[in-house]
Amino acid sequence: MVENAFDLILYNGTIFDGCGTPPVQCDIAIKNGKIACVAKSISGKTKASRNLAGLWVLPGFIDIHTHYDIEVEISPGLTESVQNGVTTVVMGNCSLSVTYGSPSNLADMFLRVETLPRILTEKWLKASVAWETPQEYFNHLSMLPMGPNVAALLGHSSLRAHVMGMERSLTKKASKVELIKMKELAEKAIDAGCIGISIDMVPWHMMSGKFRGRTIPSQHANFREYRMLAEVCRKRDVVFQVTPNPQDLRSVWAILWMSLGIVRRPLRVTILAALDSVAYPKAWRLFPSLLFFFNRLLKGNIRFQTLTEPFTVYSDGPITPLFEEFSTGIRLNDQETRTERISLWKDSAFRRKFRLEWTSRWRNTFHRNLNLMKVIESPNPALIGKTFAEIAAEQKKDPLELFIELLEQFDTDIRWVTTGANNRQDIRFKLLSHSHILPGFTDAGAHVRNLGYYDGALSLIRQAVSTGFMAPEKAIERVTGEPERWFNLDRGELKLGKKADILVLDPKKIKGILSEQIEHSDPLLDGALRMVKRGAEEIESVYINGKLAVTDGNITDVVGNEYLGEVLFSTNNQGAMKRIDSRNKINDEIIDHPFVDYWDIFILKHQDNRNITLHCLGVLLNYSALVCLALTWNPWCLMFVPLSQVIGLLGHYLFERSHIDKRDAIFSFRAIYCLNKLFIRVVTGNYFKDISNVNTRLQEHLKQKNIESKRKKALNS
Numbered sequence: 001m002v003e004n005a006f007d008l009i010l011y012n013g014t015i016f017d018g019c020g021t022p023p024v025q026c027d028i029a030i031k032n033g034k035i036a037c038v039a040k041s042i043s044g045k046t047k048a049s050r051n052l053a054g055l056w057v058l059p060g061f062i063d064i065h066t067h068y069d070i071e072v073e074i075s076p077g078l079t080e081s082v083q084n085g086v087t088t089v090v091m092g093n094c095s096l097s098v099t100y101g102s103p104s105n106l107a108d109m110f111l112r113v114e115t116l117p118r119i120l121t122e123k124w125l126k127a128s129v130a131w132e133t134p135q136e137y138f139n140h141l142s143m144l145p146m147g148p149n150v151a152a153l154l155g156h157s158s159l160r161a162h163v164m165g166m167e168r169s170l171t172k173k174a175s176k177v178e179l180i181k182m183k184e185l186a187e188k189a190i191d192a193g194c195i196g197i198s199i200d201m202v203p204w205h206m207m208s209g210k211f212r213g214r215t216i217p218s219q220h221a222n223f224r225e226y227r228m229l230a231e232v233c234r235k236r237d238v239v240f241q242v243t244p245n246p247q248d249l250r251s252v253w254a255i256l257w258m259s260l261g262i263v264r265r266p267l268r269v270t271i272l273a274a275l276d277s278v279a280y281p282k283a284w285r286l287f288p289s290l291l292f293f294f295n296r297l298l299k300g301n302i303r304f305q306t307l308t309e310p311f312t313v314y315s316d317g318p319i320t321p322l323f324e325e326f327s328t329g330i331r332l333n334d335q336e337t338r339t340e341r342i343s344l345w346k347d348s349a350f351r352r353k354f355r356l357e358w359t360s361r362w363r364n365t366f367h368r369n370l371n372l373m374k375v376i377e378s379p380n381p382a383l384i385g386k387t388f389a390e391i392a393a394e395q396k397k398d399p400l401e402l403f404i405e406l407l408e409q410f411d412t413d414i415r416w417v418t419t420g421a422n423n424r425q426d427i428r429f430k431l432l433s434h435s436h437i438l439p440g441f442t443d444a445g446a447h448v449r450n451l452g453y454y455d456g457a458l459s460l461i462r463q464a465v466s467t468g469f470m471a472p473e474k475a476i477e478r479v480t481g482e483p484e485r486w487f488n489l490d491r492g493e494l495k496l497g498k499k500a501d502i503l504v505l506d507p508k509k510i511k512g513i514l515s516e517q518i519e520h521s522d523p524l525l526d527g528a529l530r531m532v533k534r535g536a537e538e539i540e541s542v543y544i545n546g547k548l549a550v551t552d553g554n555i556t557d558v559v560g561n562e563y564l565g566e567v568l569f570s571t572n573n574q575g576a577m578k579r580i581d582s583r584n585k586i587n588d589e590i591i592d593h594p595f596v597d598y599w600d601i602f603i604l605k606h607q608d609n610r611n612i613t614l615h616c617l618g619v620l621l622n623y624s625a626l627v628c629l630a631l632t633w634n635p636w637c638l639m640f641v642p643l644s645q646v647i648g649l650l651g652h653y654l655f656e657r658s659h660i661d662k663r664d665a666i667f668s669f670r671a672i673y674c675l676n677k678l679f680i681r682v683v684t685g686n687y688f689k690d691i692s693n694v695n696t697r698l699q700e701h702l703k704q705k706n707i708e709s710k711r712k713k714a715l716n717s
Helices: 105-113 118-127 134-142 155-166 178-190 223-236 250-258 285-295 321-325 329-332 337-347 348-359 387-393 401-413 426-432 457-469 472-478 483-488 599-604 610-631 635-655 660-665 669-683 688-715
Strands: 008-015 024-031 034-039 047-051 056-059 059-064 086-091 149-152 198-199 240-241 266-271 300-308 311-317 374-377 417-423 437-439 500-503 517-519 529-533 539-544 547-551
Touching: 008 086, 008 500, 024 059, 024 401, 024 483, 056 105, 056 472, 059 348, 059 457, 059 472, 105 155, 105 635, 134 149, 155 198, 178 198, 178 223, 198 223, 198 374, 223 240, 223 250, 223 266, 223 669, 250 285, 250 300, 250 417, 285 426, 300 426, 329 348, 337 348, 337 401, 337 635, 348 401, 374 635, 387 500, 437 457, 457 472, 457 688, 472 483, 599 610, 610 635, 635 660, 660 669
Parallel strands: 008 047, 008 056, 059 086, 086 149, 198 240, 240 266, 266 300, 300 437
Antiparallel strands: 008 024, 024 034, 056 500, 311 417, 374 417, 500 539, 517 529, 539 547
């Protein structure tokens, strides 16, 4: 054994660092799972080496939207993602996670929302491990031999059902006590390791089991509850993931307004999804406009997600997530047997209502165009390869009536496919090129019979290289370094000291086509079929934490058997408060505090009655000056405006010395906002309650810091 030797040196590769910089040819040395050296030439001793001349070396991909929460427990290798170059996944999306909750309740949520196979959920239920706290969950997760690295969001539906009980969480608004409990548990989950919180407003996400047909718990919250969770995320600057209700634009606007950051820290919010809808071909134009308005003008921190390829969905007769958006479709999905579904079709009232709902244009996101729905499997081979409209024309029947007849006759034996969004390449490229729209939304691990976009990141690289719509280094950054920085994950860049999550591509094998989804008999599902992607010939090898996970497109034996991936936490130090910057400083004595909303900081600077009185007088003078100007048009009235500022500064000088930022002293929106709020709260008699609440929170923070300090001293001793 050679001491101080590198474990591996990769020579002569074309390095893409994940930061968007042009590639360079150099060597990379790996030791103890980390990048130990990056240089034009490395000559140190090494246990192994490879010559990668002519190959691209880039960071492993980050998949920011997966639903692997249950699958990782049964098959922690997550091979479908790893063999497509993914080395880090984010799970816990769409309000579903396993951080809190009983296994049976969680299974009832995951089973239908994500159309997970019952085989998979039953295996999980038999092998599930009970944990009482988020810390216990992350301890358990870190003991699994994971293939990729895993970061987890806290799912709101799981949290809500855990606090309120399943039935109440599906029917009632949370009480004040329940909201307080949810907030407490959400903070604990983030402190333990969750990188944020996900909520869900999509009305076709349904329960299975006892409460089948009801929408999942997160759907039943009001905006007060959503806002509380958003503030937990804002306070710690972690991700707030939202799937808004596309049938109710008020939900979109509420989230957008919640995210703005003019007088406070912006909310780090990611929204699903920016897609070029077939049903509404002009709707895609809305996304860039919203992002400009809320991010550029209102100082937000919003990122939409889009799929890197056409959104093509496969369906088994009437059992499909596409039917969940209308009531008769929901009833079909509710039924567990073919006999039950046939009984529905025999009901003339049900058929009539199905026709009415299918043809309705009210709030539908699925296009329901039979010209765009093709049969791919059928007991009648003559139907395969034809659309339902074409079959109807051949048989001289009404297309919708024929569709109903075939669903009744063949049930799940007839399989069909349709593309609902992102079918236009030029529009898709515009969405993928937008700096505030992240490539993502693969749903990896979910809807296993309906879709399989495990190669979402690789697909972007292929399209960028083959068409030139984006430089390769930029496309690589979009699925590596960019999500690393925005999600606060310590993965995604090839730099000295970083973990060696490395993808080696052969650029000569990058094809300019989108690979087809195919059916694969999965041993994990006892041979049941799932949609997957194959043929990633350009992937030469994948390293996770310095260990070889894929070679020549094939998964190595270590994946799922050895510890490759790690549990990732937010680089915001798991939500711990950072030392404050000078602009948010209170005074020289308080050098650390837990407040990120400037209103709380403002209150701590304005507690003395005399200082408060002078500030209220300043506000009155300011508005008196404006009224005087409006009535007299005498410009000398404006002299009262700077006088109002002088009165406020005098209050601080005489009665309450505190740090005052120059921008706030001269002019800032946040200062104006807080001064007006101060005046209103004083007049209404609520301001002194605000002082008491903020001081209580400060004392609790200082007490906790003191406890942590003593604990560290005890450990060090």
